[in-house]
Amino acid sequence: MDRFFKLKQNGTNVRTEILAGITTFMTMAYILAVNPDVLTAFGKTGMEWYPVFLATALAAGIFTIAMGFFVNFPVALAPGMGLNAYFATVIISSNGTITWQMALTAVFISGIIFILLTITRVRQMLLVAVPDSLKHAITVGIGLFITIVGLKNSGLMSIAVETVGDVPAGTFTPLLSFESVIQMGSLHNPDVQLVLVGLFLISLLMVMKVKGSILYGILGTTLVAILMGHVDLTNISSSQTPWIPDFTALEFGAFDFAGILNVGIVSVILTFTFVEMFDTFGTLVGTANRAGLMKDKEQGRKRVGKAMLVDAFAVSGGAMLGTSTTTAFVESSSGIAMGGRTGLTAIATGVCFLLALFLAPVIALIPGSATAAALIIVGLLMIQSIREIDFHDMVVAIPAFLTIVLMPLTYSIANGISFGIVAFVLLALVAQLMGNKEHKIHWLMWILAVLIILRYALLGGE
Template identity: 70%
Template sequence: MDQFFKLKEHGSNVRTEIMAGLTTFMTMAYILAVNPNILSAFGSGATGMDWTSVFLATALAGGIFTIAMGLFVNFPVALAPGMGLNAYFATVIMASQGKFTYQMALASVFISGIIFIILTVTKVRQMLLVAVPENLKHAITVGIGLFITIIGLKNSGIMTVAVEATKDIPAHKFTDVLSFETVIHMGSLKDPNVQLAIIGIILISVLMVLRVRGAILFGILLTTVAGLLMGQVDLKTLTSEKTTWVPDLSKLAFAHFDFAGIMNAGIITVIATFTFVELFDTFGTLVGTANRAGYMKNKEEGNRRVGKAMFVDAVGVSGGALLGTSTVTAYVESASGIAEGGRTGLTSVTTGVCFLLSLFLAPIAALIPGSATAAALVVVGLLMMQAIKEIDFQDFVVAIPAFLTIVLMPFTYNIANGISFGIFSYVVLATIANISGKSRYNVHWLMWVLAVLIVLRYILIGSEG
C-alpha cells in the first residue's frame, strides 16, 4: 500500500489514512438517509421513486466512485449524490404535476454527465485551474468552509430560519428581506438536538486542543454515545424493516431513463441547471480540498491530479444516474478526512469501502445522530477558514471578487452563486484596471467565456438551483 498510494511521499501512513477515511465517511454518512428521503419525497413515494432503491443506489454510487477516486487518482476526496441538486431533482418532479417523471430526471442527469465527460476529455474543465486567479481559489476554499459551517449549524438546529413556509409562502419560494427582518435566528437551547450538537462541538474542540489523532472521528463517536444517554439515539433502527441488514439489489432502478419523454418537457433548462451548478460545485470542492491537502503547492502536479479527479467525477454523474440516483459529485465533507491527515487515495478507498459495507450495516450507520455529524462540520469550517490569510485584501481588484465569493456561498446557500459572482466581478474589475493603465492583470480567455455564461445562466435560468 505504501508503494501504490505513495504514503511516505505524502508524509502519511496506513493508520492515518484509514482514520481519515472513516472520518470522511462519518461526516457524510447522513446522505445515506437524507438522499432516499428527498428523492422519494420523504418516504411517501410522491416522486415515484422507491426509498430502498434510492438507498441502495446512494450507497453503491458512494462506494464505487469514491474507491475509483482513490485507486485511479490517489486523491482523498469522496463522492456521493450531492445535496442541493437532489432537492432540485425532486422539486422539478413534484412541481410538474406528473408532466416530468423521475425517469426523465434521471435521463437529464445522465446527459449532464456525458457533457462533463466531453468537457473533461477536451480539458476544458482543467483550464479552470489555470484561468482562475490564485486569490479566487483561496476564496473558494474559505467560502466552502463557511458553507460547511452553515450546513452544520442548520442541520443541528443551532441556526433556524426566521420565517418558514406557509400556505402563502410555499417551500422553495422566497420573499425579499425587509429592513426590520432577520434571515436566521438562534435555535432553542432547550432542543435536545441543539444540546447534543453543542456537546459534539465541545468534545471535538477539546480533542483537537489536546492534539488527539482522529479528534473529529472520536468526537463523532463520543457524541453518539452522549446521544444514546440522552435518548436521542433510537436503537429501534437496528430492527427496522426500512434499514434491512440484507440488501436486495434487485430493487435497484437500473437505467430507468425516458429519453423520448424529455424532448417535450423543457429539458434544456433542467440539463443546463444540473450542468452549471455541478460544474462550479465540483470545481470549488476539488480546488478547496486540494488546497487543504497541500497538492497545490506544486501547481503542475496539483492541476494534473485535480484534472484526473474531474474525469472520475464526470463518470460518476452518469454512473449514478444509471444506478438510479441524482447527481453524484465530490463532497465538501471530504475536508474532514483531510483535516485528520488524509493525503492519498487510501483515504478515499476506506470511505468507499464503508459505503459498500453500509449496504449490509445500514441499521448501525443509521444510529449516528445528525447532531454528531453537524458538530464535525462546524469545526471543519474553521479549518478551511485558515486559507483566508493567503488572500491579498489590499488589492481591491482581487479582494472584492474574493469577498463576494466568500460571503455569497454561505449566505445564498449555494457554492455556484459564490463562484459565479467572484468570476464575473473579477473579469469586470480586472478589465477596468487594465484599461485605466493603473495596473495589469491577467484575464484568461476562459474567464471571459465563463462570465458570459454566468450572465446567460442567471438571465435564462434564474438564481434558484
C-alpha cells in the first residue's frame, strides 16, 4: 500500500487515509437519500426510488474507487446536486415530451463529449475561455436553484397563480396583476414543520463544526418524523426496498436514442456538459490545492487531467446505471481536512458507498422534508462563491448578476449561463472599444455567444 499510494511520500498512513475516507463518506452520504427523491420528484418523473438508489450507491462507489486507484487522488464522486434537479426539471417541464430515458441519454452523450474534450485537451481550453466571475456565478446560481427546489419540495414555499380582476389565468400580465407570486406555506403542515426542524438541526451541527452535519441532521429529522407518526415503519419490510441488493431492479442502459433525436434536446445536452465542466474543474483544483497536491504545478496539472478523465467516464457510466451526472464532490475536502492525501482515502469512501447498498430499507424511511432541508443547506454552501465576484466592476458584475438571478427565477440553469455569457461578451466588447483592455474575450466565448443567440432566435424560450 505504501508503495502503490505513496503514503510516506505524502506524509500520511493507512489509518489516517481510511479515517479520512470514512469522514468524506459521512459528509456526502446524504446524496443516497436526496438523489432518489430529486430524480423521482416524488413520482412526477416516472423514475422509481429503489432503482435510483441502487444507481446512486453503485455510481458513487465504483467511480470513487476508480478515482483512488487510477489517479491516486483523495476525491470522491457521486451524482451531483444541481444537475440532478435540472434533470428532473427538464422531464417535468416538458409535459411528457421528454421522458426520463431521454434525459439519461442526454447525460450519457454529455459524458461522451467530456471524454473527447478531455482527451483532446479542449476541455482545459474552455476552462480558460470563460472568466472566473462567470464560473463563480454559475455555482451561486445553482445554489439558489437547489434552494428553491428544497423550499418547494418541503411546502415551505408555494407559488400562487391567482390573478386580480378579470385577467384570464395563463395570459401574460404585469407582475402586479397577481395576488401573490411566491408565498410561504402553512406552518400547520407537518412537512413544513419537519423541514424547519431539519434546518435547525443541520444549522446547529454546522455551527458546532460537527463532521457530517448534513447527514446527522437528516437522520435527526427522520427520528422526529417517526416520533410524530409521519413515517410508516411498516415500509422497512417492504419488498420494494430489500436488505439484500436486488440488482435486477437496476435500470441499466435505459437509453432512448431514437426519442432524443425526434425531440431534439441539444440544449439539454449542452447544459449538462457546460455546467459539469466548470463544477468539476473548481472541485478538483480546489481540493488539490487544499491537499497540497498543486505545489508541483506540472505534476498537479497532470493529476488533475487524469482526474478529469475519470470524472468524464463517470458521467456516462452513471447514466448507464440509471442516474444523473456523476461528478467530483466538494465534500471531499472534509476528508482532506482529516489528513487524507492519497487515493486510499477515495477507495475507503467508495467501499462505504457500496456497503450502503445493504441499507436501502433504512434510507427509504427518510421523509422528503428531511432531504429538502439538506437541499436548502447545500444551496447555502454553494452561494458562498459570491464573495469571489467583483461587483464593483460592471463588466463582470452584470453578467454574473444575470447568471445568478435567472437560474432560480426562470427555473433554468441553461438560461442563467446563456445570458451571462452573451452579456459578458457584449459588455467586454464595449469596454474595449472605450479603451479598457482589462477584460479579454477568448475566441471560444465568441463562438459560444453566437451559438446561444442562434439558439434563442430559432427556438425562443423553449
